[in-house]
Amino acid sequence: MERIKVAINGxxxxxxxxADAVKLQDDMELMGVCDVVTDWRIKMAVRKGYPVYGxxxxxxxxxxxxxxxxxxxxxxxxxxxxxxxxxxxxxxxAQNIPKYRLMGKKFIVHGxxxxxxxxxxxxxxxxYETAIGRESxxxxxxxxxxIVRTLTALKNAGLLVKARGTLLRRATDPWESHLSGxxxxxxxxxxxxxxxxxxxxxxxxxxxxxxxxxxxPETLSHLHYWNVQLTRQASKExxxxxxxxxxxxxxxxxxxxxxxNNTLKELMLEMGRPYGDMYEVAVWKDMLKVQGDELFYxxxxxxxxxxxxxxxxxxxxxxxxxxxxxxxxxxxxxxLGIKQSFY
Amino acid sequence: MERIKVAINGxxxxxxxxADAVKLQDDMELMGVCDVVTDWRIKMAVRKGYPVYGxxxxxxxxxxxxxxxxxxxxxxxxxxxxxxxxxxxxxxxAQNIPKYRLMGKKFIVHGxxxxxxxxxxxxxxxxYETAIGRESxxxxxxxxxxIVRTLTALKNAGLLVKARGTLLRRATDPWESHLSGxxxxxxxxxxxxxxxxxxxxxxxxxxxxxxxxxxxPETLSHLHYWNVQLTRQASKExxxxxxxxxxxxxxxxxxxxxxxNNTLKELMLEMGRPYGDMYEVAVWKDMLKVQGDELFYxxxxxxxxxxxxxxxxxxxxxxxxxxxxxxxxxxxxxxLGIKQSFY
Numbered sequence: 263m264e265r266i267k268v269a270i271n272g273x274x275x276x277x278x279x280x281a282d283a284v285k286l287q288d289d290m291e292l293m294g295v296c297d298v299v300t301d302w303r304i305k306m307a308v309r310k311g312y313p314v315y316g317x318x319x320x321x322x323x324x325x326x327x328x329x330x331x332x333x334x335x336x337x338x339x340x341x342x343x344x345x346x347x348x349x350x351x352x353x354x355x356a357q358n359i360p361k362y363r364l365m366g367k368k369f370i371v372h373g374x375x376x377x378x379x380x381x382x383x384x385x386x387x388x389x390y391e392t393a394i395g396r397e398s399x400x401x402x403x404x405x406x407x408x409i410v411r412t413l414t415a416l417k418n419a420g421l422l423v424k425a426r427g428t429l430l431r432r433a434t435d436p437w438e439s440h441l442s443g444x445x446x447x448x449x450x451x452x453x454x455x456x457x458x459x460x461x462x463x464x465x466x467x468x469x470x471x472x473x474x475x476x477x478x479p480e481t482l483s484h485l486h487y488w489n490v491q492l493t494r495q496a497s498k499e500x501x502x503x504x505x506x507x508x509x510x511x512x513x514x515x516x517x518x519x520x521x522x523n524n525t526l527k528e529l530m531l532e533m534g535r536p537y538g539d540m541y542e543v544a545v546w547k548d549m550l551k552v553q554g555d556e557l558f559y560x561x562x563x564x565x566x567x568x569x570x571x572x573x574x575x576x577x578x579x580x581x582x583x584x585x586x587x588x589x590x591x592x593x594x595x596x597x598l599g600i601k602q603s604f605y
Numbered sequence: 606m607e608r609i610k611v612a613i614n615g616x617x618x619x620x621x622x623x624a625d626a627v628k629l630q631d632d633m634e635l636m637g638v639c640d641v642v643t644d645w646r647i648k649m650a651v652r653k654g655y656p657v658y659g660x661x662x663x664x665x666x667x668x669x670x671x672x673x674x675x676x677x678x679x680x681x682x683x684x685x686x687x688x689x690x691x692x693x694x695x696x697x698x699a700q701n702i703p704k705y706r707l708m709g710k711k712f713i714v715h716g717x718x719x720x721x722x723x724x725x726x727x728x729x730x731x732x733y734e735t736a737i738g739r740e741s742x743x744x745x746x747x748x749x750x751x752i753v754r755t756l757t758a759l760k761n762a763g764l765l766v767k768a769r770g771t772l773l774r775r776a777t778d779p780w781e782s783h784l785s786g787x788x789x790x791x792x793x794x795x796x797x798x799x800x801x802x803x804x805x806x807x808x809x810x811x812x813x814x815x816x817x818x819x820x821x822p823e824t825l826s827h828l829h830y831w832n833v834q835l836t837r838q839a840s841k842e843x844x845x846x847x848x849x850x851x852x853x854x855x856x857x858x859x860x861x862x863x864x865x866n867n868t869l870k871e872l873m874l875e876m877g878r879p880y881g882d883m884y885e886v887a888v889w890k891d892m893l894k895v896q897g898d899e900l901f902y903x904x905x906x907x908x909x910x911x912x913x914x915x916x917x918x919x920x921x922x923x924x925x926x927x928x929x930x931x932x933x934x935x936x937x938x939x940x941l942g943i944k945q946s947f948y
Contacts, residue, residue, distance in 0.1 A: 430821070446825060448773055452892065472896070474903065480789045556815075560817065
C-alpha cells in the first residue's frame, strides 16, 4: 500500500502533535515539518528525526546559522508531499493557501481560519464522507469539535432539540503563559452568542446551539457546561448510552478523585499520554443530571489535543486512502490510545 | 425617634461591613461588635470607635491581654441591643441562636445557614413585608441575592418563564487567599443543580430556576451567565426596562472599558466605595442578547458587599421601625450610595 506523504507547515502546539500522530499511522509518512523559529522548539523536531524545512530562503538561512540541519524551504517540502497540514498561527494559514493551490497540493487548515477558506469544515463522526477526495477542509477548533461531538451523539439518539452552553476558556496555552494571559480576573467574550455555536453549524447546520464564553485564569483545559432541551423525558441511562455512541467521549466520575481540571491532567500524565494530552471529551457521569426533558452536564476539553485525531482522519478523507469514516476513526483511536473509559 | 440598637456578632468580612453600614443609618445605633480574634482585625474596630466585646470570658481575657479595650462579653452586648446580626462563620450561627432566643432578642443570620434556622429568608425587594415584626430572618447568600434580585425584576415585568444559570464562583475571599484557594484549575460543584437555585426558591418558591456552579481561580467577584426562557418574544429595551425596576441592578457596558471583573473592581475603588465594594448587581447592557423568546445575559456579583444593604433592610423589617419596603430600600440606597448607573 502506498503511504500518504504528509507535510506539516508550522511546528507549534498543534503542529508538533500532528507530526507525532502522523508518525504513529502505518498508512502515512511524515515528509517534514516547516517553521520559522531557531530555538529549542525546532531543535526538538531535529532530535526526533523529523525532516526540518525553513519557511523561505531567509528563514532557512537563519536556521542553518543556528546549526539546525535544514533540508530546504517550504516549496521543496510541499513538492515531496501529497497533502499539507497547515498548523501556523491563526489567520496566517489563509495566506499560505494560494501556494498550496498553485502546487496542486491538498491541504488542511485549523479552527483559527474561517469556514470559507476551504468551504468545508470537518468532524470525523459527522461528515467524513463529504470530505473524501476534496482539495481541502478545515478541522474546527477544540471547543467546536467538542460541541459537535457531544451534540451529534445526542442528536443521533433522537434526543436533541436545542443546546445552550457556557464555555470557560483557558487563558492561554501553558507553554506561552509567560507571554500573556490573565490573572485573578474573568474576561467574558464581548458578544453573546460567542462564535463557537455558529462554528458548530458549519459542520451541522441543523444544530440549534447557542454558546457564551468566558476566559478564566488557568491554562490546563476548557470546561463546558451544557443545558440541553431534549425531545422528550429521558432517563440518565439513555443519555449516557447516547454519549457512548461516540468513541471519543470518555465518561469520568467526580467521585473517583476527578473533581477538577488539574486532577484529569494528572491522570493523563500518569497514563503516559504525550504532553498529558486528552483526545477525548471527558464528561462527568455522576454530575450529569436529567430533569424532566432537560439535560445538564459538564465536560473538559483539552484544547491542545482534541483536534489531533480529527486531523488524522481528515488526512485519510481528503486523500481517499480510506473511504469509510468508521474504519479511519477506529484506526486513529487505536494508534493514539483513545478510550471511552480511562480506568 | 427611638433608634434601633444593633449588635453584631462576628467581625469578619461581612460583620465589619454591616457595622460600617449601621453607622451610616440615622435610625440605628451600633451597640457593639463581638469576636474571638486578638489581631489587627479587631484592633481596627477599636480604632473606629466601635464598642468591642469578647465572645465569652475566656476570649475577653485574651483580648484584654492583647491590650484590646474589651467592654464585656457577648451576653452583655446582647443585653444592650434590640437585635443581633450574626456574622459568624458558616454553621456557627445556628449554635448561637438558642442564646438569642433565651435573651428574647431578634436576630438575623446569613446565607451560610439553612432556611430552617429562621423559617424565613429575606429579599428586600421580595418579601420585606412578611419579615415585619418577626423574631428572625436569614439574609440569603450573595449569589442567591443576585439571582432573586434579577429574576424578580423579570418576573414583575411579566417576562419570566424559567431561568438557567451558570455561576463562576470566586475561589476565596481576598483577605484570606493566603490560607486556601485554588490555582490554575477549575472546580465544578459536585451536584447539578447547585444549591443556589433551590436557595432562591426559599424566597420565591414560584421561581423556576436551576443553577450550576464552578469555583474559579480568582478572588474579586462572582460572574453569572443566565439563559432565560421569556413568556414571549421581547425587545432588548423591554428587558433593560425590567431590570430598571430594581434600584439595586446597575447597567454597565463592556465597551466602556469594563470587559472583566478587575476593571469593575477598580471603578468601585475609584468611586471611593469602602473596600471597593459593589452593592449592586452589575449587568452588561451591551452584551445582553434577546433571541426570539430567549434572553442571555451576564453580570458580576461582589460577594462581600451585595448582602450588606439587604441586611440593613432586614433590620428595619424585623424591628418594624419601617413598614414600607420601598422606603427602607431608598433610605439604605442613599446611605450607601447605591446607583443604577455608575458613570
